[in-house]
Amino acid sequence: MRAAQPARWRETAGLLLLLLPGLGLIVLFIGTVISMAVAQSVGYFNFSGPSGFTLDFWHKQLTSPILRTSVLYSLKIATISAILSVALAYPLALWLRKPFPGSGAISALLKAPMMVPGLVAAFLLVNVIAFHGIINETLLGLGITSKPLRMQNDRFGFAVIFLQVWKQLPFALLLLSAAVQSIHDDLLNAARDLGAGALARFRKIVLPLTLKSMQAALIIIFIGAAGDYSFQVVAGPTRSSSLAQHMYTVQREFGQWNEAAVVAIVLMAIALTGSILLAAASQLAVSWGKK
Amino acid sequence: MAHLQLDRVSKTFANGFRVLDDISIDVAPGEFLTLLGPSGCGKTTLLKAIAGFHAISSGALRINGEDVTRVEPERRDTAMCFQSYALFPHMTVSENILFGPRQNRVSKADCADRLATALRQVDLGAHAEKLPSALSGGQQQRVALARAMAMRPGIILFDEPLSNLDAKLREQVRFEIRALQAELGFTAIYVTHDQAEALAMSDRIVVMNKGRIEQIGTPEDIYDRPASRFVADFIGAANILKAEVQEDLGSGLWRMRTDVAAFEIRTDKKLSRGSYYICWRPEDAEVQEAASANNSFLAKVTAQAFQGNLTDVILTPTGSTGTCRIQVRRPLPLGTQVAITIPPERFSVLEAVQ
Ligand SMILES: Nc1ncnc2c1ncn2[C@@H]1O[C@H](COP(=O)(O)OP(=O)(O)OP(=O)(O)O)[C@@H](O)[C@H]1O
Numbered sequence: 001m002r003a004a005q006p007a008r009w010r011e012t013a014g015l016l017l018l019l020l021p022g023l024g025l026i027v028l029f030i031g032t033v034i035s036m037a038v039a040q041s042v043g044y045f046n047f048s049g050p051s052g053f054t055l056d057f058w059h060k061q062l063t064s065p066i067l068r069t070s071v072l073y074s075l076k077i078a079t080i081s082a083i084l085s086v087a088l089a090y091p092l093a094l095w096l097r098k099p100f101p102g103s104g105a106i107s108a109l110l111k112a113p114m115m116v117p118g119l120v121a122a123f124l125l126v127n128v129i130a131f132h133g134i135i136n137e138t139l140l141g142l143g144i145t146s147k148p149l150r151m152q153n154d155r156f157g158f159a160v161i162f163l164q165v166w167k168q169l170p171f172a173l174l175l176l177s178a179a180v181q182s183i184h185d186d187l188l189n190a191a192r193d194l195g196a197g198a199l200a201r202f203r204k205i206v207l208p209l210t211l212k213s214m215q216a217a218l219i220i221i222f223i224g225a226a227g228d229y230s231f232q233v234v235a236g237p238t239r240s241s242s243l244a245q246h247m248y249t250v251q252r253e254f255g256q257w258n259e260a261a262v263v264a265i266v267l268m269a270i271a272l273t274g275s276i277l278l279a280a281a282s283q284l285a286v287s288w289g290k291k
Numbered sequence: 292m293a294h295l296q297l298d299r300v301s302k303t304f305a306n307g308f309r310v311l312d313d314i315s316i317d318v319a320p321g322e323f324l325t326l327l328g329p330s331g332c333g334k335t336t337l338l339k340a341i342a343g344f345h346a347i348s349s350g351a352l353r354i355n356g357e358d359v360t361r362v363e364p365e366r367r368d369t370a371m372c373f374q375s376y377a378l379f380p381h382m383t384v385s386e387n388i389l390f391g392p393r394q395n396r397v398s399k400a401d402c403a404d405r406l407a408t409a410l411r412q413v414d415l416g417a418h419a420e421k422l423p424s425a426l427s428g429g430q431q432q433r434v435a436l437a438r439a440m441a442m443r444p445g446i447i448l449f450d451e452p453l454s455n456l457d458a459k460l461r462e463q464v465r466f467e468i469r470a471l472q473a474e475l476g477f478t479a480i481y482v483t484h485d486q487a488e489a490l491a492m493s494d495r496i497v498v499m500n501k502g503r504i505e506q507i508g509t510p511e512d513i514y515d516r517p518a519s520r521f522v523a524d525f526i527g528a529a530n531i532l533k534a535e536v537q538e539d540l541g542s543g544l545w546r547m548r549t550d551v552a553a554f555e556i557r558t559d560k561k562l563s564r565g566s567y568y569i570c571w572r573p574e575d576a577e578v579q580e581a582a583s584a585n586n587s588f589l590a591k592v593t594a595q596a597f598q599g600n601l602t603d604v605i606l607t608p609t610g611s612t613g614t615c616r617i618q619v620r621r622p623l624p625l626g627t628q629v630a631i632t633i634p635p636e637r638f639s640v641l642e643a644v645q
């Protein structure tokens with residue numbers, strides 16, 4: 001036993017050494033960025049004044065009502081977008097589980113939004129719903145409305161959520177399709193045979209067996225949507241800003257690099273904790289649904 | 292107990308492959324019916340059609356007189372024990388077994404009772420809380436069996452449920468299946484590749500070939516009175532000969548000529564002029580030192596395999612190029628000449644030669 005331990009230790013060390021070039025680089029990059037942000041948020045690397053430790057920037061931002069509304073707004077958009085994308089992707093993935101004539105084309109069509117840059121999509125949407133956009137012109141032309149409806153930059157952020165789902169649904173579909181297809185027919189047949197209807201099969205077989213992919217989709221979509229800038233700027237509400245937008249405003253318009261760093265750290269923390277919470281909640285929901 | 296009727300059931304897959312061709316079977320309540328046939332002949336497909344996973348292309352399925360052809364699988368009174376096991380990988384052995392009863396809102400006490408019975412029957416009490424991935428192949432197979440039986444349906448569809456068990460366990464579980472059937476009275480449709488199992492367990496056997504039924508009958512029927520060369524050859528060993536009808540000797544006795552010898556053959560069939568395939572089983576041969584008058588021929592011992600309780604002997608009949616198989620108690624000296632006699636009633640007349 002004793003003789004074996006140094007050998008194992010050496011093996012582990014060797015393995016770490018082999019991983020170092022790749023892993024080390026990643027840790028270095030991420031570590032540098034995060035520690036830069038942290039350092040800046042407490043007063044170092046100050047471009048517009050003396051550098052030195054201070055919690056002023058944290059204090060300013062944490063007491064700012066704009067930060068609070070931005071956090072809530074970004075959380076809301078990210079959570080709704082992630083859940084909605086996954087909720088819409090499941091039925092599609094199940095529908096496309098078995099190939100049928102035309103299923104290949106449908107599946108390709110559903111994945112098309114992945115190829116369209118987000119900003120382009122946002123502009124297209126705005127063109128459609130703008131004050132003098134396609135919908136309003138049509139409604140006016142047909143005499144259905146007497147004056148244009150106000151749909152652009154809606155207060156809740158429906159347009160942003162729509163864009164997020166439009167853009168991220170294909171991604172959720174990709175992940176869930178693979179997971180759903182890996183469930184053997186006989187497994188679903190067995191459940192049917194034992195008396196499980198469509199809903200029971202979904203709750204007790206499909207959801208638990210695709211949980212990992214579902215969580216991956218939720219997390220990735222959540223993080224992406226929490227840090228959104230471009231959809232928000234083009235189609236988002238004018239009164240509330242997303243965290244990324246707020247960060248840019250702080251840096252750009254007020255020249256406050258240090259405060260922007262504070263917002264950046266808040267954003268990262270929100271993305272991390274939010275996605276962990278979302279994953280945990282989905283796990284709970286699935287194990288509860290299995291019963 | 293359920294009465295299952297298959298009425299001219301056919302199924303063609305989307306690629307045009309006709310996997311079931313005009314299958315009609317009437318399965319009596321509580322009957323143990325075995326499907327036997329070569330790999331790929333459509334046994335699993337037929338079970339899945341009965342369970343409802345495969346829509347059939349034509350024909351009708353009735354359970355207790357009610358047409359279930361279009362009834363959803365979850366509403367049919369059947370449970371299937373899958374060839375691929377199809378265990379739920381995220382559920383323990385107990386959860387797998389209780390899936391059906393819970394789905395059907397069976398009371399807690401009854402669930403516990405069924406679980407205990409099922410675990411005892413398949414001897415898996417020690418593994419109740421394991422996940423399927425932590426079980427051996429044979430153990431997984433037994434969970435699949437227990438899960439189907441715990442449903443207590445009118446009809447259980449067994450797709451080679453014992454193929455992965457060792458001889459001893461197979462016999463034990465076979466016994467448990469029959470015991471449970473006696474107790475609960477379910478109707479069993481059973482697929483196996485093991486002829487001995489089929490002959491030992493079944494009330495009736497259905498021999499299938501390429502999606503069609505070759506013969507339905509009791510095990511004795513199938514073995515002693517095969518209807519075709521396919522059945523004779525598929526079940527047990529058979530010596531098949533071409534025979535030409537020579538004379539009707541009356542009261543079911545016919546004189547027929549083969550290239551081995553002329554035989555008197557007893558059959559219920561009404562034969563017409565022409566040629567038929569006939570067969571006899573290796574164990575029906577009587578071995579003598581010298582040829583007797585009737586139904587015998589001379590042959591030389593060319594090979595043999597000692598099996599313990601008996602010996603398989605390959606013979607070459609004198610004046611013939613073919614060989615035949617017989618079974619005797621003790622090996623014969625290689626190269627010796629023996630006289631083989633086959634009593635008239637031991638022959639089966641198969642289909643006519645086309
Ligand atoms: N979905 C399908 N599409 C086309 N052909 C199929 C399909 N499923 C099965 N088959 C074919 O149908 C035939 C019968 O298959 P089946 O599984 O019923 O055979 P089986 O008698 O159970 O064989 P085994 O003893 O090997 O289990 C096979 O030739 C198989 O290739």
Ligand SMILES: [Mg+2]
Pocket residue numbers: 334335336374450
């Ligand atoms: Mg099969």
